[in-house]
Amino acid sequence: MTTITNNKEESLIVREQDVVPLRNRVKEYGVKIGMSILNQTKLITATSELVRNLLKYGGGGKVIIESVSKGRENGVRVTFIDKGPGIADIELAMKDGYSTGKSLGLGLPGTKRLVNEFDIKSELGNGTTVTITKWKNG
Amino acid sequence: MQNNLLGVLKEHENKLLAIWSQILLESGSGDGAMEEEESKEFASLFLNALAKSDDNDTHEFEKVQDLIVGISSSRGKRGFSPRENAQYLISFKEACSKILSELITDPATLYDANLKLNAILDDMTIMTFEAFMRGREDIISRQVDEISEISTPVITVWEGIVALPIIGTLDSSRTQVVMESLLQQIVDTGSSIAILDISGVPAVDSLVAQHLIKTVSATRLMGAECIISGIRPEIAQTVVHLGIDLSGITTKASLASALQTAFDMLQLAVVKRKKIVE
């Protein structure tokens, strides 16, 4: 079954102060389709992780929020696009505890566990794009 | 005299004021006596500057610009919307154009005059917008400072126990403030237990978790114990999925149970008073 986009918006993320408003927007998308508090919390936590990576490693970028549906299921899809250095070894970056930033290294693998669909594309020197989808009842 | 096409407006100041206030009145963005004063002052200064200036001289207009910036910030405070604020100068331009079209018959000359008028007044309109925005930004940054101060109150809940309720997002700079005031309060009160309540924190991601872990370690280094309370069920589940290990930290669901734990640690007991039977 194909996924349809019902509604879409784009935000530029260039500094730390952009994180909270973005998270609130994502939450509003979840509230609008009647997502449970638990799923909302998972979604905004995942958003938080990815937008922080985009700022810290990607040097800022663009985030697209979409309200999507597949059959009778509704959800929220968020895409994080940066034009930073990219990730050399995605498999390694997806491992729990791997960090080049002296951090916990839980952002990418943790996010994958919090959402229903997770897709990461990265090219050295050309940036990174991460797309996540959280279904209302997922 | 090509340079001073607009200088003639000075001779028609009163008529210009009349048309201007008429337009403002019709558009519903006039507000009486105060405005009349401002408008008079502005028109007079502006027309003088026009009469004196030529294309290479922008100095004359600096005073006019200062005045209009002042006027628009005062209009902002009086409750005008940004639209009404812009309307003020736009209707002034309209009034000027009207008079020019009565005075100048040659279409080419009239066109030149209007072009010049537009250039000057459009620039000023943008300035009023910038002034308006600056006013707002000042307010916002003041509020940000205030919020970060009022949102980190450290409360002494019992002798030896301090509590700090955190409301809102914990970013790096906020954590710094929280940690400092908590540690300071531990020293000042000689407390041995600190309770960090996160009921008001919307989400705990890996960054916030790290900040919490650091605050707990710092508290321990001071010889005190730190309890984190107010972990809502959805936060608990999310933290587990993320893979964050909070097992080294004493956590409680509510502030009340954290307080109970703190009492236990201090070997205190809250008991119901017995009725005295004769």
Ligand SMILES: Nc1ncnc2c1ncn2[C@@H]1O[C@H](COP(=O)(O)OP(=O)(O)OP(=O)(O)O)[C@@H](O)[C@H]1O
């Ligand atoms: N947008 C990105 N551009 C370039 N490199 C990235 C990007 N996102 C992640 N990485 C790389 O992948 C590693 C793992 O990311 P992850 O978010 O899992 O951990 P972290 O950010 O280092 O730590 P944490 O998120 O737990 O604070 C990062 O250390 C970084 O090297």
Ligand SMILES: [Mg+2]
């Ligand atoms: Mg990360």
